[in-house]
Amino acid sequence: MYRKIITGHDGSEGGDDALALADALRRATGAELTVIGVFPEGPYVDHDQTVEYARKVEAAADRLGVESDAFPASSPARGLNDAAEELDADLVVVGSKRETSPGHVSAGHVGLQMLHGSPCAVAVAPAGIRNGGFEINEIGVAYDGSDESRAAQDAAVSLAQATGASIRLISGVTVESSAFGWGYGVIDLEEEMTEVYGQRLREAAGRVPKEIEVTEEVLTRGTGHSLIEKAAERVDLLCVGSRGYGPLRRVLLGSVSALLVKHCPAPVLVVPRGARVTEAGEETATVAGQAQ
Numbered sequence: 001m002y003r004k005i006i007t008g009h010d011g012s013e014g015g016d017d018a019l020a021l022a023d024a025l026r027r028a029t030g031a032e033l034t035v036i037g038v039f040p041e042g043p044y045v046d047h048d049q050t051v052e053y054a055r056k057v058e059a060a061a062d063r064l065g066v067e068s069d070a071f072p073a074s075s076p077a078r079g080l081n082d083a084a085e086e087l088d089a090d091l092v093v094v095g096s097k098r099e100t101s102p103g104h105v106s107a108g109h110v111g112l113q114m115l116h117g118s119p120c121a122v123a124v125a126p127a128g129i130r131n132g133g134f135e136i137n138e139i140g141v142a143y144d145g146s147d148e149s150r151a152a153q154d155a156a157v158s159l160a161q162a163t164g165a166s167i168r169l170i171s172g173v174t175v176e177s178s179a180f181g182w183g184y185g186v187i188d189l190e191e192e193m194t195e196v197y198g199q200r201l202r203e204a205a206g207r208v209p210k211e212i213e214v215t216e217e218v219l220t221r222g223t224g225h226s227l228i229e230k231a232a233e234r235v236d237l238l239c240v241g242s243r244g245y246g247p248l249r250r251v252l253l254g255s256v257s258a259l260l261v262k263h264c265p266a267p268v269l270v271v272p273r274g275a276r277v278t279e280a281g282e283e284t285a286t287v288a289g290q291a292q
Helices: 013-029 047-064 076-086 109-114 147-163 186-206 224-232 255-263
Strands: 004-008 032-040 067-073 091-094 121-124 138-142 166-172 214-219 237-241 268-271 276-279 282-285
Touching (some): 004 013, 004 076, 013 047, 013 091, 013 121, 013 147, 032 047, 032 076, 067 076, 076 091, 091 109, 109 121, 138 147, 138 255, 147 166, 147 268, 166 186, 186 214, 214 224, 224 255, 237 255
Parallel strands (some): 004 032, 004 091, 091 121, 138 237, 166 214, 237 268
Antiparallel strands (some): 121 268
């Protein structure tokens, strides 16, 4: 499970949302949380504004009884990336952009930059989570049988063991009429794909420890991301894998995860290739292959 969580704080409502989700995950897992202040570099930096910002970051950390740290950088995303590497974090939590509807996630500029190169998992907090009431009772996993989705399942299992939550394994079947030739009807193909994905989910469910309640759900009739969004309305946290190529243990968004971090009605946790998952006190590694 997660050992070191970091989150940036800029005094905005999105920063407060990120802080609230990071604190909830800290309390659930026993991880260490550090609130990061990213300070601008250069000869024209206003010293008084920097001091005031430092006080806000320290105050935010003090409210939770956790540590704060300062990282000078050319941009907030660069500062968070540097902090994740230097502090050996295994989870970065970011907020949603300002105009996001309450209860939904929509990663802003900083979040998207982290989601395209973070050295560890990234969680995106929904707007309004700072107002309280967040609990992890059911964890969703976007699952298609790829190694990336197995990494997401591993993360969900570790969180479920820490929180007592149940797991919902979700697959979305999309059938495009232009994707097949003569002699094969849409209904026939959809039924075949539903059975294939259902078997994958049953196999995945069989790998979940028996003490964790697990359900499987194959959704049809819609685009892949809209189906997952529909299912995510019934979970408290959605785990997804990142793309199957690029630097090991760095997040790189695939098509599904990229859409979810902009539209999902639940917090989204994006797990990178080769993500480390601590289970029963031991650190293991997952190996990724195909794209999510």
